[in-house]
Structure formats: structure tokens, C-alpha cells
Amino acid sequence: MRARYGVPLGIAAVGAAGLAYAAGFETRSFRLRRVSVPVLPRGMRDLRVLHVSDIHMVSGQRKKRRWLQSLAGLRPDFVVNTGDNLSDPEGVPEVLDALGPLMEFPGVYVFGSNDYYGPKLRNPARYLFEKAQGRHGLNGNAPAVSALHNPWEPMRDAFDAAGWVGLSNTRGRLKLEGYEIAFTGVDDPHIKRDRYERVAGGPEAGADLSIGVVHAPYLRSLDAFTADGYPLILAGHTHGGQLCVPFYGALVTNCDLDTDRVKGLSTHRSGGHRAYLHVSAGCGANRYTPVRFACPPEATLLTLTPPA
Numbered sequence: 528m529r530a531r532y533g534v535p536l537g538i539a540a541v542g543a544a545g546l547a548y549a550a551g552f553e554t555r556s557f558r559l560r561r562v563s564v565p566v567l568p569r570g571m572r573d574l575r576v577l578h579v580s581d582i583h584m585v586s587g588q589r590k591k592r593r594w595l596q597s598l599a600g601l602r603p604d605f606v607v608n609t610g611d612n613l614s615d616p617e618g619v620p621e622v623l624d625a626l627g628p629l630m631e632f633p634g635v636y637v638f639g640s641n642d643y644y645g646p647k648l649r650n651p652a653r654y655l656f657e658k659a660q661g662r663h664g665l666n667g668n669a670p671a672v673s674a675l676h677n678p679w680e681p682m683r684d685a686f687d688a689a690g691w692v693g694l695s696n697t698r699g700r701l702k703l704e705g706y707e708i709a710f711t712g713v714d715d716p717h718i719k720r721d722r723y724e725r726v727a728g729g730p731e732a733g734a735d736l737s738i739g740v741v742h743a744p745y746l747r748s749l750d751a752f753t754a755d756g757y758p759l760i761l762a763g764h765t766h767g768g769q770l771c772v773p774f775y776g777a778l779v780t781n782c783d784l785d786t787d788r789v790k791g792l793s794t795h796r797s798g799g800h801r802a803y804l805h806v807s808a809g810c811g812a813n814r815y816t817p818v819r820f821a822c823p824p825e826a827t828l829l830t831l832t833p834p835a
Contacts, residue, residue: 553818553819553820553821553822553823553824554812554817554818554819554824555590555591555824556823556824557590557591557594557810557823557824557825557826558823558824558825559598559601559825559826559827559828560791560808560825560826560827560828561827561828561830562791562792562805562827562828562829562830563829563830563831563832564759564792564803564805564829564830564831564832565832565833565834565835566736566758566759566803566831566832567735567736567831567832567833568735568736568833569833569834570833571706571735571736571833573830573831573832574604574605574703574706574708574736574830574831575601575602575603575604575828575829575830575831576603576604576605576606576607576828576829576830576831577598577601577603577605577606577607577629577632577826577827577828577829578606578607578609578761578805578807578826578827578828578829579595579598579606579607579608579609579626579629579807579810579826580608580609580610580611580742580762580763580764580807580809580810580826581609581610581611581639581763581764581766581807581808581809581810581811581812582595582611582612582613582622582625582809582810582811583611583612583613583614583641583646583809583811583812583813583814584612584613584614584615584618584621584622584625584811585614585615585618585814585817586615586617586618586621588621588811591625591810591811591824592621592624592625594810595625595626595629595810595826596624596625596627596628596629598628598629598826599628599629599631599632601828602632603629603632603828604632604633604703605632605633605634605635605701605703605708606629606630606632606633606634606635606691607634607635607636607738607740607761608626608634608635608636608637608686608691609636609637609639609740609741609742609761609762609763609764609807610636610637610638610639610641610642610715610742610763610764611638611639611640611641611642611742611763611764611809611811612626612638612639612641612642612682613641613642613645613677613679613682614641614645614646614811614812614813614814615645615814616645616675616677616678619678619679619681619682622682623682623685630685630686630689630690630691631689633690633691633701633702633703634686634689634690634691634692634701635691635692635693635694635699635701635710635712635740636686636691636692636693636694637693637694637695637712637713637714637715637740637741637742638679638683638695638714638715638742639715639717639742639743639763639764640664640715640717640718640742640743641677641813642677642679642682643676643677643679643715643718644674644675644676644677644718645674645675645676645677646813646814646815647674647675647815648815649815649816658778658779661783663717663745663781663782663783664716664717664718664719664743664781664782666716666717666719666745666782666783692710693712694710694711694712694713694740695712695713695714695720696712696713696714696720696721696722696723696725696726697712697725697726698710698711698712698726698731699712700731700734706735706736707733707734707735708734708735708736708737708738709730709731709734709736709737709738710737710738710739710740711726711730711731711737711738711739711740711752711757712726712739712740712741713726713740713741713748714742715741715742715743716741716742716743716745716747716748716782717742717743717745717764717781717782721741721745721747721748723747723748723751727751727755728755729755729756729757730755730756730757730758736758736759736831737757737758738757738758738759738760738761739752739757739759739760739761739802740760740761740762741760741761741762742762742763742764743762743763743764743765743781743782744760744762744764744765744780744782744784744788744804744806745782745783745784746783746784749762749784749795749797749802749804750795750797750798751797752802753795753796753797753798753800753801753802754797754798754799754800755798755800756800757802758802758803759802759803759804759805759831760795760802760803760804760805761805761807762804762805762806762807763806763807763809764781764782764806764809765777765780765781765782765784765789765790765806765808765809766781766808766809766812766819766822767789767790767806767808767809767822767825768780768786768789768790768808768822769812769816769818769819769820769822770818770819770820770821770822771820771821771822772821773821776789777789777790777822784806788804788806789806789808790806790807790808790822790825791805791806791808792804792805793805793806805827805829807825807826807827808822808823808824808825809824809825810824810825810826811824812824
């Protein structure tokens with residue numbers, strides 16, 4: 528009996544242990560990534576930017592709420608939230624509770640598809656099939672039918688009341704002790720809500736720094752921001768691949784960005800220009816796939832500096 532069933536049982540045991548680790552430990556093993564980006568004009572002081580994304584809040588996630596609240600202790604100059612705050616229609620109060628201390632700081636935000644629509648149960652293998660077929664989100668797929676609408680409006684109103692600047696297909700500015708930082712954002716390309724033509728034209732005159740902001744880092748958005756001359760683009764959406772292979776990395780990005788740039792700092796080139804791109808791996812997951820493997824949940828403290 529041992530010879531006949533030992534190997535399958537061993538494989539099953541390893542699989543069960545891996546699932547328990549991915550769902551029970553790593554998904555709650557929150558990390559802070561620290562990155563320096565040399566994008567400031569010479570003579571400016573360093574700026575500390577907290578980039579949070581893909582919270583995917585589900586009611587009852589107390590450890591995630593406490594960890595997000597604790598990030599206020601970093602005392603950032605400003606916060607950038609790149610969307611997908613929700614994974615539960617009942618989660619808005621808990622998102623606002625988690626982000627409450629951070630909303631004491633200046634901030635900007637864009638929304639992602641999961642802020643607008645509730646999650647659906649999907650076979651995770653579909654992401655691999657869609658990647659092979661060149662389909663991502665609504666970009667090549669049939670439109671969603673009977674989608675659950677999330678109550679995103681109260682969340683938007685609370686962000687706005689706190690002074691955070693919404694950047695869905697629009698521009699905005701933050702004033703920071705003598706400096707002005709300009710932002711240009713688009714709504715989520717993953718569900719074709721991006722309208723870059725409304726904000727095209729490049730960085731704003733008179734600003735000390737201009738930053739592009741988008742939820743899903745689709746190449747059309749990255750190309751547009753970069754060709755227009757933005758030195759830095761911030762995005763989320765990818766979950767860093769979410770289920771990664773140790774010593775190899777991500778298998779998918781859930782958009783048309785290559786897996787080499789699925790998370791962290793990289794560069795993007797378009798139209799003869801180069802931009803720094805930071806993609807947050809996010810700190811949550813869809814409520815129906817509450818697992819992460821070889822890809823811990825995270826937020827990032829970016830230190831913006833002048834070039835050396």
C-alpha cells in the first residue's frame with residue numbers, strides 16, 4: 528500500500544502545506560518595501576511618498592487594518608493610493624478605518640475595477656489561458672454581465688473630505704511646504720475607463736515635479752505618460768503576480784505588462800523618453816482567492832531624491 532499510494536499522498540500533503548502557508552501565513556505577512564527614485568530637481572529636499580494599493584478589504588481583516596494604520600508612523604510627505612481598496616461591498620467602513628490615520632497626510636488616489644465592482648469567483652488558471660491568448664480584463668474579453676456594484680461613492684467622498692485629490696482622468700496638485708507636486712491620473716484601463724486624451728499634454732509648468740498615476744499598468748497608459756515626459760509613474764493591480772514560483776518569479780501580471788516588471792521599481796521607454804515605473808504588489812487579494820505565495824503583501828515608502 529505504501530508503494531502504491533505513498534507518492535500521491537506525499538504530493539497531496541505538500542500541496543496542502545503550501546496552501547496553508549499561502550492562505551494562513553504569507554497573505555498576512557505584511558512588508559514595507561523601501562525604494563529611492565532620483566527624479567527631483569537639484570536643490571530640492573528628499574520627499575517621502577507612501578504608495579499603497581490593492582487593499583481588497585474584506586470585513587473582519589483586523590490585522591490588515593492595524594498594519595495599514597501603523598504606516599502613519601512613517602510620517603510620509605504624501606500618500607498615493609492606486610486603487611482596488613475593496614473586495615467586499617460591506618468593506619467601505621473598514622477601508623476608511625484602516626486608512627484613517629494616513630488620511631491626515633496629503634494624498635492622491637485613483638480607483639480600480641474592484642472599487643467599482645464586486646469580485647467574482649474565477650478559476651485562477653484562467654489568468655494563464657488569457658495571457659496565452661493576449662486577453663486581459665475587458666481588453667479583448669466580453670463585457671462583464673450582472674456585475675455586483677460596490678458602494679464606492681462614500682469612499683470617494685471620504686477621501687475628498689480628507690483633502691485627498693481624486694485623479695480619475697484628471698489632474699491635481701499638492702502643496703508641500705514650499706513645493707508643488709503635480710499629478711495626472713487616468714481611470715482604470717483594466718475595464719477601459721481610461722481617457723488619456725482628456726489629460727494629455729505632459730507635465731504642468733510651474734510644478735516642482737509631475738507624476739503619472741494609474742491603477743493597472745497597461746502599456747497604452749505607460750506609453751502615453753512616458754512619451755509625454757513624466758519622470759515617474761505609479762501603479763498597482765498586478766499583486767506582484769500573487770502566486771509566484773520561488774527563484775523564478777511571477778507567471779502573470781493580469782495586464783499586458785511583462786512579468787519582469789510585475790512589482791517594484793523599473794523603467795519604461797516610449798517616444799524617446801524614459802520614465803521610472805513603480806508597481807506596487809499590493810497588500811490584499813480577491814476574497815475568492817485569499818492566498819499569496821512567494822509574494823508577500825506590501826506597501827512601499829519611496830524616497831524621491833535629486834540625481835546623485
